[in-house]
Amino acid sequence: MIRYMILKIISAVSLWFFSLVTPIVAADRTVDSIHVTVTAGSIGGSYFIMNTAMFDVFSKHVEGLAYAIVPGGSVSNPIAINKGGAQFGLSFTNDLRSAVIGQAPYTEALTEIRAIANVGFEARMHVFVAAELGVHSMGDLATEKPELRVDTGPRGTGSELSAKRALELHGYSYENIREHGGRVIHSQFREMVDRLKDGHLNALMYNDLLGAPLFTDLVSSREVILLPLDERVIKILAEDFGYTPGVIPAGTYEGQDSDVATIKRHTIFICHKDMAENLVYVMTKLIFEHREDLALAYRAFNIDAATAAADLPLQLHPGAERYYREQGIIK
Numbered sequence: 001m002i003r004y005m006i007l008k009i010i011s012a013v014s015l016w017f018f019s020l021v022t023p024i025v026a027a028d029r030t031v032d033s034i035h036v037t038v039t040a041g042s043i044g045g046s047y048f049i050m051n052t053a054m055f056d057v058f059s060k061h062v063e064g065l066a067y068a069i070v071p072g073g074s075v076s077n078p079i080a081i082n083k084g085g086a087q088f089g090l091s092f093t094n095d096l097r098s099a100v101i102g103q104a105p106y107t108e109a110l111t112e113i114r115a116i117a118n119v120g121f122e123a124r125m126h127v128f129v130a131a132e133l134g135v136h137s138m139g140d141l142a143t144e145k146p147e148l149r150v151d152t153g154p155r156g157t158g159s160e161l162s163a164k165r166a167l168e169l170h171g172y173s174y175e176n177i178r179e180h181g182g183r184v185i186h187s188q189f190r191e192m193v194d195r196l197k198d199g200h201l202n203a204l205m206y207n208d209l210l211g212a213p214l215f216t217d218l219v220s221s222r223e224v225i226l227l228p229l230d231e232r233v234i235k236i237l238a239e240d241f242g243y244t245p246g247v248i249p250a251g252t253y254e255g256q257d258s259d260v261a262t263i264k265r266h267t268i269f270i271c272h273k274d275m276a277e278n279l280v281y282v283m284t285k286l287i288f289e290h291r292e293d294l295a296l297a298y299r300a301f302n303i304d305a306a307t308a309a310a311d312l313p314l315q316l317h318p319g320a321e322r323y324y325r326e327q328g329i330i331k
Contacts, residue, residue: 031279033064039072039080039089042154042188046121046208046300047072047090047267053297054119054269057290058283065279074158075105078270082110087272092123092158092207092265094242097313103241105161114273114317116280117287117309119294120302121267123207124246125162126215130202131223139230142171148182150203151192160186162263163205165241169233189214197221207265209300210252219253226253228261237263242313266307267300271317280319288327305329 038055041047048069055067067088072080077089078099091099102109129135133146141148152163167173174184187195193214195201199222208215218224226248229237237243246264250257269287271280287294291303309316309324316324324330 031062031064031276031282033066034276034279035066035068036087036275037085038067038069039077039086040069041071041073041090041157043071045189046123046298047074047077049298050090050119050121050267050300051088053294053301054283054287057286057293061286062279062282073154073156075161076156078110078113079106081270081272082112084112084272087275089270090119090121090267091270092267093118093244093313094265095158095161096268096270097242100314112273113270113314114275114320115309115312115314116269116271116284116317116320117303118266118307118312119269119287119300120304120307121209121300122264122302123159123267124210124248124264125159125166125205125207125229125262126248127166127205127227127229127262128196128203128215128218128224129227130196131225133202135227136225137230138166138170138172138227138233140227141167142176145172145176145180146182146202147180148172148177148203149185149201150177150182150205151185151187151195151201152205153186153192153207154188155186158265159205159207162207162237162243162265165237166205166229166233166263169236170230193218196224210248215253219255223255226256226260229263231261234261234263268312268314270314273317275317275319277317277319277322280317281323282319284320284323288323 040051080086099110153159243263248260294301
C-alpha cells in the first residue's frame with residue numbers, strides 16, 4: 001500500500017476539502033521523491049484554501065510528492081519563489097507584471113519565476129464605508145476628508161498594495177488619513193470585517209470574490225456603502241500597474257442598487273523555473289482533469305482552456321507549455 005508522507009499546515013478548512021475532493025486509493029503518477037514548499041496567503045483565506053485544494057489533488061495522484069503550505073501573499077509569493085525559499089504559489093496578474101520588470105514594490109526584476117496556469121480566481125476591489133460617513137465615491141474622500149478608520153489588509157499582500165495605490169491616486173493617502181485624525185490598520189480578512197461590523201472601523205478595502213460570504217455578512221449586519229473608484233484612477237491603475245477595469249454588478253449585495261466601478265485581477269499558479277518539467281507537466285494535466293473537483297472544493301476555481309495560458313504576464317514553465325501544446329491550447 002502506497003503511503004504518502006505529506007507535511008501540511010492543518011486547518012479546519014483543509015478537512016473540509018478532504019471531504020469534497022474525490023478520494024483516490026493509490027497514486028497514478030510517479031516522480032522522483034521531492035518535498036516542496038507552497039507559499040499561499042493568510043490561513044483560511046482564498047490563496048490558502050486554493051493551494052490546499054490543488055495539492056490535495058496532486059498528492060493523491062503523484063507518488064513521491066510531499067509538500068508544506070506556508071502563509072504568504074500575492075506580492076511576497078513571487079519573491080519567495082524567485083529566491084528558492086518556496087517552489088510553488090499563487091499571485092495576481094498585476095503583481096506578477098510588476099515582478100518580472102522590477103517595478104515597485106519590487107526592487108529588481110524576478111527572473112526565476114514561471115507560470116503554470118490561470119486558475120480562474122477573479123478578485124475585485126471592494127471599498128465598504130459606514131453610511132454615516134456621508135461619502136458616496138472614492139473621490140469624496142479627498143474633498144470631505146472624513147476621520148477614516150480604514151483596514152486595507154495585511155502588509156505585503158496584493159490587496160493592501162492596491163488599496164494604498166487607489167487611496168493615493170484619489171488624493172487621500174495613508175498620510176492624509178492620519179493627518180485628519182484617522183487610522184490605517186492592517187488585519188486579516190475576517191478580523192477587518194468583524195471590526196467594521198462592531199464599529200471599531202468605519203471603512204475597509206479588500207480584494208475578493210463577488211458575493212464573498214464575509215461581505216454578505218457585513219452588509220446584513222451594518223449599514224454600509226460600496227464606493228466606486230473614479231474612472232480616471234481606474235485608467236491609471238490599468239495602464240501603469242496592470243489592473244483590469246471591473247464592475248461589481250447591481251444587486252450583488254443587499255441594498256446595492258447600481259453597478260459599482262472598480263478594478264479586478266486574475267490569479268496565476270506559478271513555480272520556480274528549475275522545477276522538473278515532468279512534475280509541472282503532470283500538475284498541469286491534473287488541474288484540468290480535476291477542475292470539477294477543484295470548483296466543488298472552492299467556487300473561486302474556474303479552470304478554462306480558453307484562459308489558462310492566455311495573456312499571462314510571465315513566461316510559461318516548459319512542463320506547462322508541453323501540456324498546452326499537446327492539447328492544442330497554444331500553438
